[in-house]
Amino acid sequence: MIRAHxxxxxxxxxxxxxxxMIFPLGRESGWLRPEFVPMLVIYWVLVMPQQSSLLFIWGLGCCQDLLEGVMLGQHAMALMVVAYVCLLxxxxxxxxxxxxxxxxxxxLVGLYQLVDNWVHSLQGHAAQNLIFLMPAFTxxxxxPLLWICLERIRISYRVS
Incomplete structure (x- = not known):
């Protein structure tokens, strides 16, 4: 049996x-954007924990920092916290x-947002209320939709 990776x-x-994540949205609707990168980290760690590389997740967070123009390591640290809890x-x-x-x-996405807002508050740009947790809700x-779509893709392409 040939196994595809x-x-x-x-x-x-x-x-x-x-x-x-970098697709432009309005200022008001920006708070409603789901956090796609942490959701994918959660999915791939749940599905393939032995193949999940924390170094890759750290690099992914640094790429997200560069794309969004925030302090380097901000999203990387938040993604590492999410990945660690998922691995546990x-x-x-x-x-x-x-x-x-x-x-x-x-x-988990709420925890991601808390770490992210904590780093923003260290820079003096903290959210005034709990609206920063709205992406966790969305x-x-x-x-469920993301899980079903990714499961179908993973099974059809035999990702292992």
Whole structure:
């Protein structure tokens, strides 16, 4: 039996997520944008934890920092926190239903947003209220759709 790896799909999915993160939105609707990069980190760590490279995730966060024009290491640190929590709990999370995973994604993306806002506050640009957690809510709403789409892609391209 020949086993296909096709890991370029992982790179391609992160490239699409980075492009979606820099897609211009209005100032008011920018808070409603789901956090695609952390959601993909959560997905790939849950599905393939042994192949998840923390060095790759750190580099991905640095690329996101460069694309968004923020302090270098800001998103990288937040992604590392998300990846670490996912690596600690991936066995438990795989057994949860999709709706329970949605709550887990809400918590993890909220944690990502908290770390991100903490770094912003160190620079003197903190959010005035809890609106910075709105992307965690929209990410959780998009999680079932993202999970189903990525599962179909992963199975059809035999990503292992």
């Amino acid at each position: 096709n890991r370029f799909i992982i790179w391609l999915s992160f490239l699409v997520a980075l492009l979606l 709990s991936y066995q438990r999370m795989r057994n949860y239903t999709l709706w329970h995973q949605t709550f887990f994604v809400f918590v 990410s959780a709403l998009m999680w």
